[in-house]
Amino acid sequence: MSQAPVDFTRVRAVLFDCYDTLLDISTDERGLCGYQTLSTWAAYQGVRIAPEDLRDEYRQRIAGMMAQSTEAHPEVRVEEIFAGICRDYAAWPLDETILGVLFARSFRASTVRRLGAFPRSRRLLSALYGYPLGIVSNGQRVFSEVELRMFGLSPFFRTVVFSSDVGCKKPDNRIFQVALRRIGVEPEEALFIGDSMTNDIIPARRLGMQAIPIREAWPLFSV
Structure with missing residues (x-):
């Protein structure tokens, strides 16, 4: 050696x-393709939101929370972001906390393009x-x-x-x-x-x- x-x-x-x-990873959180899949998935969970609106809501809510933070390098919890989207776009009563976690994981699955160790x-x-x-x-x-x-x-x-x-x-x-x-x-x-x-x-x-x-x-x- x-x-x-x-x-x-x-x-x-x-x-x-x-x-x-x-982990070797590549994601696409800007393109619409992942949000189209996620929007369809969300509809089956009782969350009615168009792909374009879902993308915009996700990005704007994160930007808003970052802007409000006093941290130099702020971080959010994406399951809380998605829980808020579920609450505001619910088509029927649902458990937004549990669904926020599932939404976050489905979001990752929809936007990842390469993942491996x-x-x-x-x-x-x-x-x-x-x-x-x-x-x-x-x-x-x-x-x-x-x-x-x-x-x-x-x-x-x-x-x-x-x-x-x-x-x-x-x-x-x-x-x-x-x-x-x-x-x-x-x-x-x-x-x-x-x-x-x-x-x-x-x-x-x-x-x-x-x-x-x-x-x-x-x-x-x-x-």
């Missing part, structure tokens, strides 16, 4: 980003056997947690923190700090692996963690 860019004598836990690090990242997780592992992700637990389970990645991790849990997104320090507390290490005892310099590597290093891009981690561990 070549000279490591990481001092492993200090590492007691490893934290990962999720998307474009562990990087084989090299899966091998990397196995190579790190013995280290407590965690995830810090700008993601929505309502469907991101399902995606980790879908590809058999959940058992590797002691803790998983999504931005929807915390109410703010990376690069905000707090989302990293939540994961560090849960996994029980200080920043200088953690290694962070991600794909984004802005959201992953720079803020992790600023907190005192060691951090490397995923594409450097793969050859480092010969996976």
Whole structure:
């Protein structure tokens, strides 16, 4: 193995980003196609809304909540967005809370265009056997947690923190700090692996963690 860019004598836990690090994903939340499918699905649940209106309502409600937030990097919970749409467009009485969760997951299924686990990242997780592992992700637990389970990645991790849990997104320090507390290490005892310099590597290093891009981690561990 070549000279490591990481001092492993200090590492007691490893934290990962999720998307474009562990999971390879592409979505289309702007095009109308996904909303046409979702609008038809919604009609069967008792929510009557045209595809164009559904797209506009979803985007405008998220933008409105973001604008009202005092956070520098605000986050919403999409199941709450969809619960509000269900309430306002209900054709008959329904449980908007439960339906909001189902709506969010159906939305993801309708708008995802590519989804899979990087084989090299899966091998990397196995190579790190013995280290407590965690995830810090700008993601929505309502469907991101399902995606980790879908590809058999959940058992590797002691803790998983999504931005929807915390109410703010990376690069905000707090989302990293939540994961560090849960996994029980200080920043200088953690290694962070991600794909984004802005959201992953720079803020992790600023907190005192060691951090490397995923594409450097793969050859480092010969996976």
